[in-house]
Structure formats: C-alpha cells, structure tokens
Amino acid sequence: MEYLGTLCLILISTALAGHFFRRFNLPAVVGQLLCGIILGPAVLGWVKGDEFIEIFANIGVIILMFMAGLESDLALLKKYLKPATSVAVMGVLMPIILVYLFGLIFNFNNEEAIFLGVTFAATSVSISVEVLKELHFLDSKEGTTILGAAVIDDILAVLILSVLVSIFSDVAASGGGHTSSNIGLSLILQVIYFVGIYLLFKWIAPWLIKFASRLTIPASVILMSVFICLGMAWLAEEVGLSGVVGSFFAGVAVAQTSAKREVDENIEPIGYAVFIPVFFVSIGLNMTFDGFLSDLVFIIPLTILALLTKWIGCGFGAKILGMDLKSADIIGAGMVSRGEMALIIAQIGYNAHLLSEKYYSGVIVVIILTTVIAPFMLKSAIRRKRKADLMA
Template identity: 80%
Template sequence: MAYLGTLSLILITTALAGQLCRRFGIPAVIGQLLVGIILGPAVLGLIKTNDFVEIFAEIGVIILMFMAGLESDLGLLKKYVKPATSVAVMGVIVPVILVYGFGRLFDFNNEEAIFLGVTFAATSVSISVEVLKELHKLDSKEGTTILGAAVIDDILAVLILGALVSVFSDVAQAEGGHVQTNLWAGLIYQVLFFGVIYLLFKWIAPLLIKVAEKMTIPSAVILVSLVICLGMAYLAEMVGLSGIVGSFFAGVAVAQTPAKNKIDENIEPIGYAVFIPVFFISIGLNMTFKGFFDDLVFIIGLTILALLTKWVGCGLGAKLLGMDFSSGNIIGSGMVSRGEMALIIAQVGYEAHLLSSKYYSGVIIVIILTTVIAPFMLKGAINRQRKLEAN
C-alpha cells in the first residue's frame, strides 16, 4: 500500500508548488518539475521511478495530449492558414537543422542529434496566450498567427516524433535483411492508422458521442471520449507510433463534435487532479545533477540556440508573408516557449532511447529555461511595438 502514500505526497506537493509558482507568475508546470527533482533521487530520494509511477505518468501524458488536441482550434487555423503555416514550418525547420548540428558537435549520434532538433522544434504557447491576454493582443494579427501556428507546430512535432520512434525502433529491432521489410510493413500500418483517423473525424467520433448523449448512465459522454482517447493511443502504439500521436488526433476529432466544451471541462479535472502531476513528477525523477558543471557549456549553448532558432525561424516565417519586423518580433517571441510539448517529446524520446541519460538532465534544464524566459521576450516585443506606434 506504499503507493497510496507516494500518490498523496505527489498530489499535495505538486498542488502547493503550482500555487506558489502562479503567485510569482511562473508556469505551474515548472513547480511540478522542481518537486520531482527535489523528491527524487537527485536530492531527497523520497520517491523513485517504479511501475506505479510509470503507468500513471503514461496515462497522464496521453490525457495531456488529448486535451491539447481538444484545444486545437481548426477554425482559427483555416482563417490564418497561410501566415500560420509559414511561421510553423520555418519554426520547425530552423531549430531541427541548427540544433541537429549542435548535437553533432557534442558527439550525439545521428539519431540522437535528429531527436534533439525535434525536441526544440516543439512549441507550447499556453504561457504566451496568458501574456497576450494580459496585454490585449490575443485577437491581433500577431496573436491569431501565433495561435494558428501553434496548432500546425503541434501537429508537425507529433508526426515527426511518431515517425522517429517508429523508424528507429524498427531499425533497432530488425536484423540483417529484415530491416527493409520491417520498415515497409511499419509504413503500411501507419498509413492505415491515418486512414482510421480520417474515419474518426468523419464518422466514428461524431457517432460515438451521439450514442453517448442518449445513454442514461452518469458521465456517458466523458466515458466515451476517454475510450476514444485511450483506444487511439493503444492503436497508435500497435502500429509502431507513439501513443501520444493517437491521443492527440483523438482530441482533435472529438473537438469537432458539439460536446467539445462539456468534454473539455470534465476531462481537465480528471487529468490535472491525478495523472498529469505524476507525469511531470516522473520527468523530475529522472533528473540528476551528476556532472552538471561538466555539461554547463552544453546547457548554455543549447539555451541560446533554442531561444534564437525559434525567434528567428518563426519571425522569418512571418516576414516571408509580408509582416513588418515588429510583428515578426512578437510572433517569434511568442513561439519561443517549449513548455509541456518539449517535455513530453523529451520524455518519450528518453524512453525510446533516442535521448541518452548523459544529456537528459541538461535538455530538461534548457526546456525549463526557455519556458521561463519566453514571456519576458514576448512582453518586451509587444512594448517595443507600442513605442514605435506611439512615435
């Protein structure tokens, strides 16, 4: 029954840390990560990774990605598809290429260097949204472009991650002449999987939700949406993709039904009350400060590169569509935060052996630093634009 004490400790400490962080204007997720580091082997050693933590953490990340899919506004994406696509694509290409090169400088093998680039191609704009709301810029052309680009960015990151996990796991497991066969078989299964996603959007999700609305059992719609989420995550893993690919697209599909708001309101308490805090704690549990000072050059260099590649890449994407420098500056700054998306990708890659334990802690520290620095960059960019407009 020790797991009950572990769960109680996780929930109370993450709640307190999240509240404390919010008081100082820091994302709650940063507090949850720090709790994992403090309670884990890196500091106090009160909690260690075990089957219980891993199972709850896996459910947590699947629900988190389902919620990300639910919040993806396809209507907004359609309205600002051109600037959002340009910003998102440039914001993925520039970090992948430059961070890949940086990884190779530090003796990452080819697979690890590619994965490092993909990790820092991710964006989490939840913090940027708060800043945009506070400064009344959310419904501006810059704000809407950031939101639209974030949807495309998330989709690209999830697809690239799924492909990486699939391809490299197939290569690792295959032997000799079977490599090509395994890759082709995996590709066929994955094409079929995306065919299922199309059916999910078109018929399956709307039909299941409609049936659930007619059921008399309590919370039938929420129950069915969870079945869709977990079922698609399971199916994704069966075809060699990461479970988060399935849950993310399950969320996007369910978001197109009339029950979206009801599901969103009820899924969030389930996730954030139990499973999602365990996921963020689990990331902290894998942290270690052993050799931290030896990796200081790596951490500083990667932090600078992570900030610049998103800022320049997304800003350049905005410039290509005719926006001026101040708008590009705001959009680039708004896309800098890596947040939950990068943490999820880092954890999935770590478990798939695409990120070595030697650099795992350093990568997490850099993700935290970009997440904390991003809102200050965005506020500065908006204030500079207002000064220019005032003159």
C-alpha cells in the same frame, strides 16, 4: 499500500508548488518538475520511478496530449492558414537543422542529434496565451497567427516524433540494420491508421458522441471521449507510432463535435487532479546533478540556440509573408516557449533510448529555461511594438 502515500505526497507537493509558481508569474509546470527533482533520487530520494509511477505518468501524458488536441482550433487555423503555416514550418525547420548540427558537435550519434532537433522544434503556447490575454493582444493579427501556427507546429512535432520512434525502433529490433520488410509493413499500417483518423474526424467520433449522449449513465459523453482517447493511443502503439499521436488526434476529432465544451470542462479535472502531476514529477525523477557544472558547456549554448532558432525562424516565417519587423518579433517571441510539448517529446525519446542519460538532465534544464524566459521576451516585444505605434 505504500503507493497511496507516494501518490498523496506527489499530489500535495505539486499543488503547492504550482500555486506558488503561479503567484510569481512563473509556469506551474516548472514547479511540478522541481517537485520531481527534490522528491526523487537527485535530492531526497523519497519517490522512485517504479512501475506505479510509470503507469500513471503514461496515462498523464496521453490525457495531456488529448487536451492539446481539444484546444486545437481548426476554424482559426483555416482562417490564418497561410501565415500560420509559414511561421510553423520555418519555426520547425530551423531548430531541427541547427540543433541537429549542435548535437553532432557534442558527439551525438545521428539518431540522437535528429531527436535533439525535434525536441526543440516543439512549441507550447499556453504560457504565451496567458501573456497575450494579460496585455489584451490575443485577438490581434499577431496573436491569432501564433495560435494558428501552434496548431500546425504541434501536428508537425507529433508526426515527426512518431516517424522517428517508429523507424528507429524498427532498426533497433532488426539489430541495427534497416529491414525493409519491417519498415514497409510499419508504413502500411501507419497509412491505414491515418486513414482511420480521417474516418474518426468525419463519422466515427460524431457517431460515438451522439450514441453516448443517449445513454442513461452519468458522464456518458466524458466516458466515451476517454474511450476514444485511450483507444486511439493504444491503436497508435499497436501500429508502431507513439501513443501521443493517437490521443492528440482523438482530441482534435472530439473538438469537432458538439460535445467539445462539455468534454473540455470535464477532462481537465481528471487529468490535473491525478495523472498529469505524476507525469511531470516522473520527468524530474530521472534528473541528476552529477557533473552539472561541466554540463553548463552544453546547457548555455543550447539554451541560446533554442531561443534564437524559434524566435528568428518563426519571425522570418511571418516576415516573408509581408508582416513588419515588429509583428514578426512578437510572433517569434510568442513561439519560443517549449513547455509541456518539449517535455513530452524528451521523455518519450528518453524511454526510446533516443536521448542518452548523460544529456537528459541538461536537455530538461534547457526546456525549463526557454519556458521561463519566453514570457519576458513576448512582453518586451509587445511593448516595443506599442511604443513604435505611439511614435508613428
């Protein structure tokens, strides 16, 4: 029963770390990650990444992506589709291309360099939303564009990740060579899966939620939403995609039903009470400080590149659609934070051997740095615009 003691240690330490980090206006996720580093082999060695941790972490990441899907506002996306698409696409392309080239400089192979670019193409705007709320800027054109772009950004990152994992796993399975029959079959199954996602949006999820509401058991609608989440994640894995694709689109589908609010309010306690803290701790467990000083040559330029590619890329996407430089500055800064999305992608890539152990710790450090720096960039950008508006 040693795993019960491990779970108790993880839950109390992440709760306290998250509390103190929030008190200092820092992301709680960073505190949870640090718990993994301190409790893990890198420092104290009290918690090891065994099968128990792996199972809980996998469930945690699936619930986390389901919640991300639930929070994707398609109505808002439709309203600001044009600027949001421009911002998201430029904010994905620039990091992928430039970070890919950066990876090649550090002797990454082609697959690893592409994956590094995809990792820093991700955006997590949960922290930016808090800043926008605090400064009463969430309902502005810049705030709504950021929210819309984040939805598209998440979808693009999840899809690109799944394609990469699918293709490179097929290549690995065929001994490093591209077997057209394997890849062709995978693509056919994946197309069928995405047709299934459309059917889920249109008919299946609404019917299942309606059916669940008629059951006399407690929390039947929540149970059905968890069934949809886990079922879609399992099917995604079966057709060669990443499970996070299934859980993300399951969340988007459930968000279109009448049960969205009920599910949203109840799924968060399930995730954050147990599974999600274990996921963030599991990331820290894989980190090491061996050769950390020499890694600074990798960490410092990658951090600068990660900040600039999102800021400039997303800002340029806003500027080409007619927004002024101050608005583009805010939108770019609002999309800089990598947060949970990048951590999820990095962990999946590590498990799929697309991110080498040598650079894993450095990549996680860069993700943490961008997550911590992003709110300060956004606050500064909003203040610059307000000062300019007052002077005009």
